Amino acid sequence: MSRNRQPPPDAPTTRPLVRCAIYTRKSTDENLDNDFNSLDAQRESAEMYIRSQTHEGWVALPARYDDGAYSGATIERPALQRLLADVEAGKVDTIIVYKIDRFSRSLLDFTKLIETLEAHGVSLVSVTQQFNTTTSMGRLTLNILLSFAQFEREMGAERVRDKIAAAKRRGKYVGGSPPFGYDVDHEARRLSINSEEATLVRFIFRRYLQLGSVVTLASELNAQGHRTKGWTTRKGTVRQGSPWEKNHVYRMLSNPLYVGLVEHQGQTYPGEHEAILEQSLWDEVQRYLARAGRSRGRQAGRTTPALLQGIIRCGCCDSSMGITFTTKNARKYRYYVCQRVKKASYGACPIGTVPAGDVERAVLLQLRRVFASPEMVAGTMRGVQAREDEERERLASERVELERNLGVVKGNAARLLQTRLADGAAFVSEELARLDTERVEIDRKLADVTGKLDFLASHNLTVAALTADLSRLDPIWDHLVPAEQQRVAQLLLDQVVVYPDRVEIALRADDLYSLVAELQPEEEGHVA
Secondary structure, rough: OOOOOOOOOOOOOOOOEEEEEEEEEEEOOOOOOOOHHHHHHHHHHHHHHHHOOOOOEEEEEEOEEEEOOOOOOOOOOOHHHHHHHHHHHOOEEEEEEOOHHHHHOOHOOOOOOOHHHHHOEEEEOOOOOOOOOOOOOHHHHHHHHHHHHHHHHHHHHHHHHHHHHHHOOOOOOOOOOOOOOEEEOOOOEEEEEOOHHHHHHHHHHHHHHOOOOOOHHHHHHHHHOOOOOOOOOOOOEEEEEOOOOOHHHHHHOHHHHHOOEEEEEEEEEEEOOOOOOHHHHHHHHHHHHHHHHHHHHOOOOOOOOOOOOOEEEEEEOOOEEEEEEEOOOEEEEEEEHHHHHOOHHHOOOOOOEEEEEHHHHHHHHHHHHHHHHHHHHHHHHHHHHHHHHHHHHHHHHHHHHHHHHHHHHHHHHHHHHHHHHHOOOHHHHHHHHHHHHHHHHHHHHHHHHHHHHHHHHHOOOOOHHHHHHHHHHHHHHOOOOOOHHHHHHHEEEEEEEEEEEEEEEEEEOOOOHHHHHHHOOOOOOOOO
């Protein structure tokens, strides 16, 4: 009679390795540069826990997944994303965290993360909280813990918001990037005027009233070599200024900070800082911005946007194409339709309709290729210089005429003063008042003409600069409302012909200076 053979009690047993990835996170960058910081402490605790499970085959992976200065309210964290990629690649069996809120503080995000881990057979372990995500009770415990973590995060965020609101109601500076025109006095925790930048701020507000366009003003600032705010943080990090864009100028013109106010949630409060602008100039700019906004809104909302309206033709039947649209699921879809199709039927033309967005993107792509051509840029350069020479001559003649008129007005006023002193005629005072009003108006026009001449004198456009301007068509284009985009297209394009397999464009014979003039509108009739 045989007996079953049992292995000796000291015989080794082979267990599968459990590859453990340690994830750590800290919300702020405080003390992260220390030799031993919070992330190191979390990892050390996790490594000790893994060593305690060595008999189960647990081993710590050497890769570090540390997110320093990242909030748990989002999963867009670099180390977490690397960890999830390794999970999907099958490189991880278990994830170890110090506390569950290190992994996520959002219940919704956490649920998605757990689904991802379960799909790849990966478990989650907290060093300080006992649970097992493979059981329903463990998941319930986990959700309860995470709910409290999310509640704590939201309460903390609410306290911060309340603190900021209270500080702004008292007119205090609450941190962040210092606005152009001011520096941060860290000792007094308030803003102080930067005299050099403040001069440019005043110029920008006054110049906007002359130009009427933030696009033109931004281009002028860049041409004069100005840049947006550059500053150094308390930790010594240098933040460089950048070229001015439309949004930079608009934000400055709309910021009540420059008249000594602090804005919070649509309300303004007297600030602790000193104002840069006088109230009358601020009010005038706001009125102009409001009128410009209403005008642009009306213009943009009149019709369905049609960038190529009037210049697009069907290549199959040589008919013009018009704009139309359909609505599906509350979304509008635009099309260019052949006029022959509209008059007959969809079978009358092999093209019929084409998506407007596809055609417009194809046309813009071809224009960019034209702009990149050295021959085209050189031709444009010649056109720009010729146009600027003409503008200089016109402005110089206008200035001579204004100076002559100003001399006549001053001479008449001087003679009237002598008349009043001689016989005290009653009409003299009224005439003097009229002449003074005329003098003020001539002074204003003369200052405007002189400013434009000074700008042209400093505006030394080069081929390289023009090439750079044309290369920025995309960002400039995105800032234009549909009606402005259509105006630029009508200015540049003589014809756009659509074929079943391609789109061909024909440019106008004029050089591309017209494009520069259109993207940088002059004062009359243009809004920003």
